[in-house]
Amino acid sequence: MSRDIQTLQKLLASSSEELKKVSNKPFHPNALDVVVLRYAPHFYNEEEKLQINNFKQGSSVESTSETNSVTGKSNVQEMLEEEEEEERIIPINKRPKKEISSPHLPAKFKNLNLFPEDDIKFVMHKRLFSSDVDPYKNRLSMPKNGIACDFLTKAEVTKLSERDGKNQLVGVEVTVLDPCLREFSVLLKKWDMDTTHTYNLSGHWKNIVSINKFEKDQELKIWTCRVNNRLYFLLVYR
Structure with missing residues (x-):
């Protein structure tokens, strides 16, 4: 799970050109795109932004994200961080x-x-x-x-x-x-x-x-x- 956090951090620090090199597959938005769009909208063109917003509106993962606006975290970010914390607290063995x-x-x-x-x-x-x-x-x-x-x-x-x-x-x-x-x-x-x-x-x-x-x-x-x-x-x- 720590790799997911690190990947997100690298994406946020990269340029839109670098991001486009990550994959040549057709664009299909997911929960990670919702998070990246919030903090780095320049990564996406207008059509991709529209797809992400449509995904967000139809996804129960983000249905309560507005209640987290005080902390600036979405439910996706929160759960990624929780899982990372749990991995630290409970060693594999x-x-x-x-x-x-x-x-x-x-x-x-x-x-x-x-x-x-x-x-x-x-x-x-x-x-x-x-x-x-x-x-x-x-x-x-x-x-x-x-x-x-x-x-x-x-x-x-x-x-x-x-x-x-x-x-x-x-x-x-x-x-x-x-x-x-x-x-x-x-x-x-x-x-x-x-x-x-x-x-x-x-x-x-x-x-x-x-x-x-x-x-x-x-x-x-x-x-x-x-x-x-x-x-x-x-x-x-x-």
Whole structure:
């Protein structure tokens, strides 16, 4: 992820002629172009600017970027920096190994008798960032580099790429079980970025934060399971 930040910094420091040498492929705007256009519009001609602005208007990644205008950061920049910070905090040899299931899910979850034990999957250790507990952003980000297993069905993977009539991501309805076993219905969405992606729990996430009084730097363990083909996320205090 640090390479993405460095690449962006080099692009911002380069000339438009140098940028055009990067690729001879037809221009297809992405989230990185949205960021570069904001700080270095001279890199693009008028037609490319129009394409980028159309992409921005139709992309859920930038749907709340105006709320970040005080800090001057877009959601894309913010998540890139968060992933870079997480890579620094958790050394590779300390990160959770990939596994299909784990015996360490607390007994209170198992005692609900809702979840087939062989279907329980450990997803990730999650250190909460300020954006994860911000009610205005209303999302929990789960970066690809921190996820320990595949937890989606093929149908869900397809659904996460679908958009509605306004070109907004539709998402997949899931259930979150908080550390006190309270149920919340939320939306799981996938945000594609330049070289990676992140999953986000959105919708009613801010209610989960408020009720549980989650704070920045708090650590959670996140698990998944299925009940009647519905995806559940189980949150456990680490």
